[in-house]
Amino acid sequence: MNHTVNPHVSVDCVIFGFDNERLNVLLIERSAGNIPVAVQYALPGDLVWEEESLDDAASRVLKELTNLEGIYLKQFKAFGNPNRVNDFKDLDWLQSYRQQPQARVITVGYYAFIRMDELQPEASSFAEKVFWRDIHEIPLLGFDHNEIVDEAIEVLRNDFDSNKVGFELLPDKFTLSQLQTLYESILDRKLDKRNFRKKVLKESIVVPLDEKQKGVLHKPAQLFELNQ
């Protein structure tokens, strides 16, 4: 099946993952055939097809490059600087992958959360590799992707404490300390243990299970699951 691509519009995905300790972003290493590219890393993203919606394009592109599927992607911002794909650092890659390397492209940013231990991304298409990187250690990325990541983090923090997104990052069963670490990673500040527990229990965000941690070298913690 052959699809017409729209050379002027792309989508880029900022996938956040949590490893019970730190917040990470999914990056790809892009290839240009056998030729090394100047800037290797980028967000998973590509041009949209003429007959698909932006939301559909984001899901498809993510699947094509990383093999991740069934993830809720949320649009957060369009990026339309006229020179956003004209940086010299991206020239070699564009010339080997795009039919119209000089075309101006506006992109629409999407973000999502996943559990790093549950879904295993696998590189395909022009992604040579896919890997996680701590949000505090993002390398130089292609195009304006560093800016896109920064904006996504900001939106994530806002959405997190207003709209209550973010639990996708936890295992099915977790301790309150793990939950607190998640909150602290996203909000980037320390929280008080007792106050935190009072809050999540009162708001019925989580419910206790009849089960405790095993094999830890300290008092085993009560396990919880999400309420709904």
Added chain:
Amino acid sequence: MNHTVNPHVSVDCVIFGFDNERLNVLLIERSAGNIPVAVQYALPGDLVWEEESLDDAASRVLKELTNLEGIYLKQFKAFGNPNRVNDFKDLDWLQSYRQQPQARVITVGYYAFIRMDELQPEASSFAEKVFWRDIHEIPLLGFDHNEIVDEAIEVLRNDFDSNKVGFELLPDKFTLSQLQTLYESILDRKLDKRNFRKKVLKESIVVPLDEKQKGVLHKPAQLFELNQ
């Protein structure tokens, strides 16, 4: 000066105006030369130029169609349904105005606030007329503009009570009752007078002037201005 338009990307502006009573949205009546168009009303919006940013395009398009200038426009969402400009109702207009009437167009929505009594919009370009309409009485609009308006209102409400935007809608000197009416219009609910006054005074949102209302047939109110 001749500019290349990008036939695939447009911007649309949702301009909110306040008349000290109700919240309104600026609409245009679009023309197709001498031929009557099926759906007359739309948001001010048009295709972007190749060499301008999305933000610049939004300002330019607003100026071209309504003569409004110097307004801070905030991007709020991209709309990319593949059929968003393919509705039969919009066909006649597209055919008379667009070089590629069949092209798929994604659009980026912007919104702004202005005081209705301060800036006077004037129709030009393909806008035959420009007019305000109460947000509760929006007519059928071209393309997916009704959806765009609805989303803008939602974003407006969120931004309003978190980010404190919205004072652009008030005259330089105003009474606390007028301020309260603004809040009530945007939030679409009644507020308690005493609590409201306590709040805005405590947060130093406004400062009192040495001046009172005149010529009103009731106790004249203290006038205030914005703090900063």
Added chain:
DNA sequence: ACAAAAGTGTTCGGGATACACCCATGC
């Protein structure tokens, strides 16, 4: 005098913050 909107205080409940010690387990 009357109509119309301005202006003004108190009480109550809930949520956020600050803070320190004992407990259960593995080694």
Added chain:
DNA sequence: GCATGGGTGTATCCCGAACACTTTTGT
């Protein structure tokens, strides 16, 4: 027994919500 993180309660402050009557002006 010691190291490690788990688990617990109280006091305070601030904010938001509910609620009704008096004041000032123009006519």
